[in-house]
Amino acid sequence: MERRDWYVVGTGLVIGILAAVLVRFGNPANMGMCIACFVRDITGALGFHRAATVQYIRPEIPGLLLGAFVAALLGREFRSRGGSGSLVRFLLGFFMMVGALVFLGCPLRTLLRLGGGDLNAVLGLAGFIVGVLGGVEFLKRGFNLGRAQRSSIFGGLVMPLVGIVVLILAVYHPVFDPQGGGPVFTSVKGPGSLSAPLLISLGAGLLVGILAQRARLCLSGGVRDYILTRDTYLIKGYGAIFFGVLFANLLLGQFHLGFTNQPIAHTDAVWNFLGMVLVGLASVLAGGCPLRQLILSGEGDTDAGITVLGMVAGAAAAHNFLLASTPAGPTLNGKVMVLVGLLVTVFIGKLCREN
Amino acid sequence: MEKVVDARGLSCPLPVLRVKAVLEEGPEEVHVRVDSAAAKENLSRLGQSMGYCVDIEGLTGGEWLIRLRRKDKDYVST
Numbered sequence: 001m002e003r004r005d006w007y008v009v010g011t012g013l014v015i016g017i018l019a020a021v022l023v024r025f026g027n028p029a030n031m032g033m034c035i036a037c038f039v040r041d042i043t044g045a046l047g048f049h050r051a052a053t054v055q056y057i058r059p060e061i062p063g064l065l066l067g068a069f070v071a072a073l074l075g076r077e078f079r080s081r082g083g084s085g086s087l088v089r090f091l092l093g094f095f096m097m098v099g100a101l102v103f104l105g106c107p108l109r110t111l112l113r114l115g116g117g118d119l120n121a122v123l124g125l126a127g128f129i130v131g132v133l134g135g136v137e138f139l140k141r142g143f144n145l146g147r148a149q150r151s152s153i154f155g156g157l158v159m160p161l162v163g164i165v166v167l168i169l170a171v172y173h174p175v176f177d178p179q180g181g182g183p184v185f186t187s188v189k190g191p192g193s194l195s196a197p198l199l200i201s202l203g204a205g206l207l208v209g210i211l212a213q214r215a216r217l218c219l220s221g222g223v224r225d226y227i228l229t230r231d232t233y234l235i236k237g238y239g240a241i242f243f244g245v246l247f248a249n250l251l252l253g254q255f256h257l258g259f260t261n262q263p264i265a266h267t268d269a270v271w272n273f274l275g276m277v278l279v280g281l282a283s284v285l286a287g288g289c290p291l292r293q294l295i296l297s298g299e300g301d302t303d304a305g306i307t308v309l310g311m312v313a314g315a316a317a318a319h320n321f322l323l324a325s326t327p328a329g330p331t332l333n334g335k336v337m338v339l340v341g342l343l344v345t346v347f348i349g350k351l352c353r354e355n
Numbered sequence: 356m357e358k359v360v361d362a363r364g365l366s367c368p369l370p371v372l373r374v375k376a377v378l379e380e381g382p383e384e385v386h387v388r389v390d391s392a393a394a395k396e397n398l399s400r401l402g403q404s405m406g407y408c409v410d411i412e413g414l415t416g417g418e419w420l421i422r423l424r425r426k427d428k429d430y431v432s433t
Contacts, residue, residue, distance in 0.1 A: 004396075077392045079417050084366060139372060147364030150390075150416075216393045221367065228368060229375060229401055287366035303366075 005236055011208075011215040012237035016244020018204050019112050022060075024252055025196035029263035030116040032245070033060055033208065034109035035290035036100035037264075039308070040315035040324075041192055042166060045185050048312065049319035053190025057170035059198050061294070063205020064212070065163035068298030071213035080156025082302030085145030088348055089303050092286040093293065093310025094317070095341035099278030101315070101324040102334045103127070104265055106290045107219035107279060111238070113265060115245030117257035120265050120272050127273035131280020132223040138285065138349035139228070145285075145352055148303055156300025159308065163298070170198065191264055209298060218292035220283035264327065271330040271338065278341045285349055357384035362394060363418065370394040371401050378405045378423065387421040388414075395419045 001009070019032030031037055037054075044055035072078040100106045103124045105113060110128060113121035173184050187193040195201065211217070215237060222235035249255040259267050266272070283289045286307050288296060293311070296304035318324040323334040358377055362370035371394070374387055378401070385407075389395050395411060398421050402409040407423040414420055 075392070076417075079390070081364070081390075084364065139368070144369060145366060148366070149364060216396065218367070224368060225371075225397075229371060229404070231371075231397070231400055231404070233400060287368075 001236075005233060008215040008217060008233060008237040009240040011211040011217055012240025013244040014211060015108075015208055016111070016115065016241040016246070017248045018208065020115075020245050020248030020252055020254060022196045022201065022204055023254060025200050026194055027196050027201070028191040028194045029254070030113045030118055031105075031109060031191065031264060032112060033204070034105055034112070035061070035294060036097055036106035036311070036315075037109060037191070039290070039311050040097070040101065040318070043312050043315040044192065044319065046169075047182055047185055048316040051319040051324070053187050054192045054319070055185040055187045056192040056195055057166060057184065057186075058195070059167065059170050059202035060205035060208075062163035062167040062170070063202045064209040064291075064294050065160060065298040066167075067206040067209020068213040068295040069160040069163070069209075070206075071210040072299040075214070078156065078300045080151045080153050080300040080302065081148045082151055082155060082306075083146075084148040084303050085352060086303055086306045088145055088352060089286055089307045090310035090313070091344065092282045092348065093307035094314035095345055096279050096282040096286070096290055096307075097311040097314025098318055098323055098334075098337050098341050099275045099282065100290070101318040102275035102330050102338050103272050103279070104325055107276075107283070108241070108289075108291055110276065111219075111241045112245050113262070115242050116249050116263075117255045118262040118265055119257065119259045120262060120267055120269070123269045123272040124276040127276030128220075128280040129223050130273075131277040131282075132220050132284050133227065134277070134281045135220070135284025135349065136224055136227050142353050143285065143349055144354040146354055148301070151302065155302045158302065159297040159305040167202070209295065212291060212295050213299065217295070219289040220280060221288060221292065224284055266325050266327055266329045268325075268329045271325070271335060274338050274342070275325075275330075278338055278345065281342070281345045281349070285345060357386050357422075358382050360385060360387045362387055362398075363390040365394070367393060368397065371397045374398055374423075375401060375405070378402070378407065381425070383425045385423045387423065388418060389421065390418045395421065
């Protein structure tokens with residue numbers, strides 16, 4: 001392995017180990033860090049959905065954004081840019097979130113679930129790989145959302161500023177409506193009520209944001225690059241996350257092998273698989289997995305910022321329209337929406353080409 | 356004459372795909388312009404794996420010019 005490879009492996013190991021440690025400190029089981037779940041929790045905490053069990057301002061998310069922002073500034077890589085198929089990217093972010101909430105986890109949580117012994121995640125991982133392979137086929141056929149252009153510095157600062165505002169809300173918890181409880185809602189039971197202390201969550205988010213920005217970590221990129229060019233750089237990070245979390249879970253007594261009674265998971269193989277096919281496909285077309293979108297939006301990429309906002313909209317819809325699965329299994333609405341999502345992303349893959 | 360690829364503004368992994376397609380024709384020299392550090396690093400790895408010397412020049416405005424020169428002049432594309 002070259003020196004650079006150790007960087008992505010180190011980043012993966014840190015993420016895996018930190019995720020297990022965050023669970024020890026109070027985050028939901030096998031959910032030390034999950035981009036989809038945590039963006040969804042923030043969406044609920046701001047009242048955009050009313051699923052009372054999944055509302056909490058997860059400091060990890062603004063931490064990731066701001067960590068990437070700082071790392072990009074220090075590395076002189078912060079560049080305000082955008083304008084490449086922005087609204088299409090919004091849709092891709094939306095469906096990424098829907099697929100993830102039918103499976104119950106983003107690509108990162110798929111690995112964390114696997115490393116916690118949840119065998120349902122094998123189906124999720126298989127689906128994710130199939131989705132990435134599908135996306136690669138579109139890339140080979142000339143898929144392109146167009147070139148991004150440099151833009152004024154303010155555009156690139158919007159998402160880091162949003163991160164700061166979210167963080168301020170997490171710290172101060174203002175109450176404008178004593179009866180209704182807004183503007184910040186916090187779960188009193190369910191996964192949203194389980195969390196590590198704020199400073200630990202924030203610190204973990206910042207550290208992972210910095211490392212993931214430097215290493216260019218991307219979970220859809222791992223499989224994609226190996227298929228396209230036999231480049232194993234990113235896939236090494238993928239393996240490292242798994243072994244990091246597996247090792248730490250075994251050490252902390254958090255490893256429970258099996259399909260049933262897994263935390264915040266269901267056992268419906270077909271929809272675990274198809275939900276993640278949608279995530280894989282949408283991630284490749286959007287140029288990166290949910291984690292990478294968050295990191296890029298911290299670097300000034302406003303297209304990635306739009307994708308993250310699409311994820312927020314997807315999270316709100318997933319709970320308001322009952323698309324998200326529960327531990328009892330997927331919903332009919334969720335199944336229909338995954339199929340709609342697959343259809344829409346396939347159309348995007350077929351129709352979007354550079355002129 | 357070197358071949359020129361403008362990969363500025365392209366999402367991952369399109370810069371790599373475009374340059375790979377050019378390198379598969381086995382040209383002696385290819386110049387690529389990129390504006391993202393990730394693309395710069397990916398192209399550097401791609402060039403090395405395909406038998407090219409990689410030389411990176413930083414340009415103004417956060418862009419890079421990557422010069423890829425074939426190491427083995429008798430290189431035959433497969």
